[in-house]
Amino acid sequence: MPQQVTRLGIAFAVLAIVFVAVRQTLVPDTFGDAGHYRAAAVDSIEAQPLKYAGHEACTMCHRPIADKRSASNHSGVSCEVCHGPAAEHVAAPGNVRPRAPRERGFCPLCHGYNASRPSGFPQIDPVAHNPTVPCMTCHDPHAPEPPVIPGECRACHGQIASTKAVSHHAVLPCLTCHDAPEEHKATPRAVRPGKPSSRDFCGGCHAEGADSPPHIPGVDMATHGEDYLCWQCHYPHHPEAE
Amino acid sequence: MQGYIYPNEFELRWGLLIVLYPYLTGLVAGAFILASLARVFNVKEVEPTYRLALLTALAFLIVAPLPLVAHLGHPERSYEIFLTPNRKSAMAMFGFVYAWYLMVVLLLEIWFDYRRDLVLTAREATGPRKWFYYTLTLGATDLSDRALQFDDRVGRWITIIGIPSAFLLHGYVGFIFGSVKANPWWSSVLMPVVFLFSAIVSGIALVMIIYLVATLFRSKKVDMGCADKLASFLFYAIVVDFSLEMLDFIHRLYEAEESIEILSQLIEGRLFVSLIVLQIVLGTLVPLISLGVVSPALSKRSIARIPAEVRRLIYLGCAILVQIGIFSIRWNVVIGGQLFSKSLRGLTAYKAELLGLEGLLVAGVLLVLPFLVLGVLVKILPPWPDTELPASPEA
Numbered sequence: 001m002p003q004q005v006t007r008l009g010i011a012f013a014v015l016a017i018v019f020v021a022v023r024q025t026l027v028p029d030t031f032g033d034a035g036h037y038r039a040a041a042v043d044s045i046e047a048q049p050l051k052y053a054g055h056e057a058c059t060m061c062h063r064p065i066a067d068k069r070s071a072s073n074h075s076g077v078s079c080e081v082c083h084g085p086a087a088e089h090v091a092a093p094g095n096v097r098p099r100a101p102r103e104r105g106f107c108p109l110c111h112g113y114n115a116s117r118p119s120g121f122p123q124i125d126p127v128a129h130n131p132t133v134p135c136m137t138c139h140d141p142h143a144p145e146p147p148v149i150p151g152e153c154r155a156c157h158g159q160i161a162s163t164k165a166v167s168h169h170a171v172l173p174c175l176t177c178h179d180a181p182e183e184h185k186a187t188p189r190a191v192r193p194g195k196p197s198s199r200d201f202c203g204g205c206h207a208e209g210a211d212s213p214p215h216i217p218g219v220d221m222a223t224h225g226e227d228y229l230c231w232q233c234h235y236p237h238h239p240e241a242e
Numbered sequence: 243m244q245g246y247i248y249p250n251e252f253e254l255r256w257g258l259l260i261v262l263y264p265y266l267t268g269l270v271a272g273a274f275i276l277a278s279l280a281r282v283f284n285v286k287e288v289e290p291t292y293r294l295a296l297l298t299a300l301a302f303l304i305v306a307p308l309p310l311v312a313h314l315g316h317p318e319r320s321y322e323i324f325l326t327p328n329r330k331s332a333m334a335m336f337g338f339v340y341a342w343y344l345m346v347v348l349l350l351e352i353w354f355d356y357r358r359d360l361v362l363t364a365r366e367a368t369g370p371r372k373w374f375y376y377t378l379t380l381g382a383t384d385l386s387d388r389a390l391q392f393d394d395r396v397g398r399w400i401t402i403i404g405i406p407s408a409f410l411l412h413g414y415v416g417f418i419f420g421s422v423k424a425n426p427w428w429s430s431v432l433m434p435v436v437f438l439f440s441a442i443v444s445g446i447a448l449v450m451i452i453y454l455v456a457t458l459f460r461s462k463k464v465d466m467g468c469a470d471k472l473a474s475f476l477f478y479a480i481v482v483d484f485s486l487e488m489l490d491f492i493h494r495l496y497e498a499e500e501s502i503e504i505l506s507q508l509i510e511g512r513l514f515v516s517l518i519v520l521q522i523v524l525g526t527l528v529p530l531i532s533l534g535v536v537s538p539a540l541s542k543r544s545i546a547r548i549p550a551e552v553r554r555l556i557y558l559g560c561a562i563l564v565q566i567g568i569f570s571i572r573w574n575v576v577i578g579g580q581l582f583s584k585s586l587r588g589l590t591a592y593k594a595e596l597l598g599l600e601g602l603l604v605a606g607v608l609l610v611l612p613f614l615v616l617g618v619l620v621k622i623l624p625p626w627p628d629t630e631l632p633a634s635p636e637a
Contacts, residue, residue, distance in 0.1 A: 002384075002388075002389060002392050003381075003382045003383075003384040003389065004354070004357065004382045004384075004389065004392065004393065004396070006382075007379075007380040007381050007382040008350070008353075008380065008382075010380075011380055015345075019324075022325070023325050026322075026325055027325050027326055031326055032326075036326070036328050036330075114249060115246050115247070116246065116247070116248050116249055116585075
């Protein structure tokens with residue numbers, strides 16, 4: 001056998017032995033038992049002290065506030081979301097007090113304007129919206145209601161309003177298509193607005209032979225779009241058809 | 243920001259360092275393919291660059307994982323990719339592709355090619371230098387004709403294995419991007435092939451730059467036969483690479499998926515300078531036309547008769563432009579793919595920071611580092627052929 005092969009063989013064998021030895025030493029014993037991780041990590045994490053108490057623990061002592069919150073628009077927001085981990089407070093209520101965020105930067109974490117948030121979710125521009133005044137001055141975080149009920153749809157649905165404003169439907173008021181009870185403005189989640197649920201609604205303007213101006217596109221409602229509702233294919237706030 | 247962007251898309255997750263990583267691995271694969279031209283395909287003209295190409299590939303391979311390590315953080319944990327391999331992760335398996343390429347292909351080929359020189363240097367040297375070179379020979383000091391023939395034969399076989407390995411090394415990088423199906427800018431089966439050929443282009447151009455500049459500094463005469471051949475191969479590689487890129491482009495246009503609108507906005511706006519100006523015009527068309535006219539790629543005596551000194555300069559200029567173009571390709575893929583929203587309705591912006599672990603400064607250091615490593619390698623393993631001539635006064 002050529003000398004090169006034996007020497008290289010020795011070098012590679014040494015490397016392989018070192019690799020196996022390092023692997024034996026460094027790979028944790030329980031690695032791979034339950035997946036591509038150290039199975040004992042679950043026990044290590046379990047052994048860590050609890051920091052959150054859970055909203056039920058809060059309710060036991062703070063029932064009036066808890067009831068108020070659970071009936072409000074913040075019913076889905078747990079106490080510790082704003083007040084922080086409260087396990088220490090539950091263990092020693094007199095010694096540890098949970099935080100109560102009053103700075104202006106806190107509420108906009110959820111309520112600052114962001115185009116990707118759902119339309120209708122209350123959002124403000126923190127720079128322009130009553131600058132320097134703490135949010136709690138006007139809004140009660142345990143029962144947040146706007147101090148003034150918005151008069152226009154665009155107060156909450158600004159994104160849709162701006163889109164519609166440059167569309168062929170710009171002249172149509174929102175209430176042409178949506179039935180929005182007055183209560184929706186004060187309790188937007190409890191009372192929801194409706195939207196057209198039949199093809200005939202759009203057909204009122206867009207069916208062939210409908211009593212509408214000639215520049216409005218018309219289709220044969222019997223054959224066009226099978227059984228789909230119109231808004232399943234066309235976006236009514238910015239309809240694409242010319 | 244422009245249009246609609248999801249909150250987790252404002253900021254790019256993969257920055258400048260991830261641009262650097264495919265750029266560096268591409269240079270490795272390309273330099274190796276150039277070396278294989280001399281070794282396997284018997285292109286005699288490029289032999290002066292054979293060893294230089296191997297050392298260049300090694301120097302860049304050593305530095306190639308550093309951008310990843312810097313990007314991921316925790317370099318002290320990086321070895322775990324080998325100890326507890328995750329066979330389901332393409333990224334994790336790269337560790338093994340890298341190790342295979344480094345240990346079995348490059349180091350072995352260099353060792354077999356240099357063994358004779360190492361033994362002779364160890365015999366002539368004294369003191370620590372002698373022991374250093376003796377260690378590098380691994381004790382295999384047999385210089386009989388039979389042993390040297392064996393070195394040559396094995397070296398050739400390793401190069402043959404090395405070609406698919408180099409394809410794997412860089413094709414894999416394209417594979418990582420090409421298999422992100424949620425991203426219409428990346429998701430393409432052509433991606434690994436385009437990466438591969440752009441790698442070959444960049445590798446040949448890099449070795450050409452290093453060869454021309456190093457020869458100048460060493461006051462030797464440039465082997466114009468070699469430079470002409472390199473320029474010709476660079477020309478052919480650019481033709482194939484550019485054709486593949488255009489094929490990908492036309493295919494996207496013809497397919498006209500729902501993403502086409504945002505992608506055209508991306509090309510016309512955010513990527514105009516890096517894609518149209520740097521990648522296509524300066525990085526591809528200018529070198530392509532210049533090399534086509536000046537080099538003997540299209541006809542034996544080249545279309546324009548230009549003196550060797552000027553030709554060298556044009557080659558050097560083209561090779562530098564090609565590097566800028568290939569870097570732009572990596573930039574356009576990595577950064578471009580993150581500039582548009584998954585909603586296909588908005589674009590974000592990327593601004594590289596100067597300092598910081600993923601900043602321009604670190605990227606600059608990582609770009610210079612392979613040259614320093616190459617300098618050390620060249621010092622230890624001189625790659626220059628014995629037959630070189632000193633530069634004549636008029637050259």
